[in-house]
Amino acid sequence: MASLPKRIIKETERLVSDPVPGITATPHEDNLRYFQVTIEGPAGSPYENGIFDLELYLPDEYPMEAPKVRFLTKIYHPNIDRLGRICLDILKTNWSPALQIRTVLLSIQALLASPNPNDPLANDVAEDWIKNEQGAKNKAREWTELYAHKKN
Amino acid sequence: MESTDRRNMRTQFQALFDTLRDPQSNSYLLELFASMIVSPELQEEWLNGGDSNKVKGCSQEFIDSLPRVPRSEIPLKESCPICYEKFGDDEYPLVAELPHCHHYFDVQCISLWLSKHATCPLCRDVVNQKTFDNIDLSKAELEEDWGMYS
Ligand SMILES: [Zn+2]
Numbered sequence: 001m002a003s004l005p006k007r008i009i010k011e012t013e014r015l016v017s018d019p020v021p022g023i024t025a026t027p028h029e030d031n032l033r034y035f036q037v038t039i040e041g042p043a044g045s046p047y048e049n050g051i052f053d054l055e056l057y058l059p060d061e062y063p064m065e066a067p068k069v070r071f072l073t074k075i076y077h078p079n080i081d082r083l084g085r086i087c088l089d090i091l092k093t094n095w096s097p098a099l100q101i102r103t104v105l106l107s108i109q110a111l112l113a114s115p116n117p118n119d120p121l122a123n124d125v126a127e128d129w130i131k132n133e134q135g136a137k138n139k140a141r142e143w144t145e146l147y148a149h150k151k152n
Numbered sequence: 153m154e155s156t157d158r159r160n161m162r163t164q165f166q167a168l169f170d171t172l173r174d175p176q177s178n179s180y181l182l183e184l185f186a187s188m189i190v191s192p193e194l195q196e197e198w199l200n201g202g203d204s205n206k207v208k209g210c211s212q213e214f215i216d217s218l219p220r221v222p223r224s225e226i227p228l229k230e231s232c233p234i235c236y237e238k239f240g241d242d243e244y245p246l247v248a249e250l251p252h253c254h255h256y257f258d259v260q261c262i263s264l265w266l267s268k269h270a271t272c273p274l275c276r277d278v279v280n281q282k283t284f285d286n287i288d289l290s291k292a293e294l295e296e297d298w299g300m301y302s
């Protein structure tokens with residue numbers, strides 16, 4: 001394997017030594033560009049008390065290109081589709097090499113706290129969210145119960 | 153194949169992809185099928201509204217014309233925001249300053265970014281709305297070669 005850029009080593013070291021509250025990111029032993037990630041559902045959101053698994057991969061072009069991130073845990077959210085793909089501008093057109101793994105994961109945590117049904121990826125969920133917000137939130141809470149790890 | 157044919161086919165595929173992803177069809181299998189026939193890169197582009205095609209970088213001429221920071225003014229203890237290397241760790245640091253915002257980057261790092269984008273990585277200012285006419289380009293190229301081998 002090609003040697004790991006210094007930037008990735010530094011980011012990894014900081015993620016371990018100074019972790020973000022509610023977020024873990026652990027590099028895979030065999031491939032240091034692949035991270036197993038967990039994000040705690042933000043307090044007050046339908047995802048509260050759930051811990052969600054994600055995977056994050058740093059492509060060869062990183063940091064010129066954004067990390068690839070997706071949810072492994074099933075989640076009911078207007079900006080996350082059934083394949084776990086996330087609709088977040090900084091992962092697409094608004095990526096900048098001044099952002100980093102840490103800021104990406106914080107943005108995903110923020111997206112859980114404030115879903116944006118007007119910029120949907122999962123169209124049916126977004127529709128549900130706009131038509132019947134309370135019902136959609138209840139469903140999101142049910143899915144959190146069903147599929148996420150329990151926080152204790 | 154003619155490139156216009158290729159474009160047409162691409163448009164048709166994109167339409168098919170959009171149809172299969174239509175919430176009215178509401179079928180997981182169809183969605184999965186749509187994502188299987190289209191490469192992940194294209195999917196991202198299309199999910200994105202297909203506008204990543206329109207994102208244009210800066211011209212090589214513009215990139216070459218970026219002001220180089222004289223060695224005496226380079227903050228040697230600061231790091232390049234792209235590669236995280238300290239400017240001072242390089243024996244012959246080659247640092248560029250962006251026109252409006254005065255942010256500093258390694259010439260090599262910012263050149264790579266600006267070849268595909270037109271914004272400052274730090275403040276997202278559009279950088280290429282003004283060029284620098286008073287820079288001797290032949291000299292800039294020479295310096296770049298020197299930088300690569302230093
Ligand atoms: Zn750099």
Ligand SMILES: [Zn+2]
Pocket residue numbers: 250253254255272273274275276277
């Ligand atoms: Zn700037």
